[in-house]
Amino acid sequence: MFVERASVTAIAFTICLNVSHLHAALLEDANRLFNWAEIQYPTLFSPSKQGTQEGFGYLFRHYPGSNSYAGVHITDRTVHVLGPPFGAGIRTVGTLQALLDAIEKTPGSLAFGGCASVPLFVEGTQATIKSYAPNV
Numbered sequence: 001m002f003v004e005r006a007s008v009t010a011i012a013f014t015i016c017l018n019v020s021h022l023h024a025a026l027l028e029d030a031n032r033l034f035n036w037a038e039i040q041y042p043t044l045f046s047p048s049k050q051g052t053q054e055g056f057g058y059l060f061r062h063y064p065g066s067n068s069y070a071g072v073h074i075t076d077r078t079v080h081v082l083g084p085p086f087g088a089g090i091r092t093v094g095t096l097q098a099l100l101d102a103i104e105k106t107p108g109s110l111a112f113g114g115c116a117s118v119p120l121f122v123e124g125t126q127a128t129i130k131s132y133a134p135n136v
Helices: 002-040 096-105
Strands: 053-055 058-063 068-075 077-080 089-094 114-122 125-133
Touching: 002 068, 002 089, 002 096, 077 096, 089 096
Parallel strands: none
Antiparallel strands: 053 058, 058 068, 068 077, 077 089, 114 125
């Protein structure tokens, strides 16, 4: 009986560690995206450097200056925005991985330092915004 209970506890502990590691990686990636968005689109996500919160199945940041939210769905890792700058309702921007890939592959993005030009898709339209970002 004790051996069975110890095995179950060890398995549960291992699962918790794996979930925590995955959650930490998701949080790190979400923060990279949020930080990039704050620099690239300061009027949409202001004031910058808001704390990342967790709730309703999302990792998200609330930007009281623009009354907007940016969030990453924990399960499917889709990125969503909400607030007056984006129109009515929650808008899907894309997947977290696709957005991070676009940022990192764009010459001049924060991965390279300098001028970034990465498309932001909202409501089926595309707007490409160029801006200068500090080396981070």
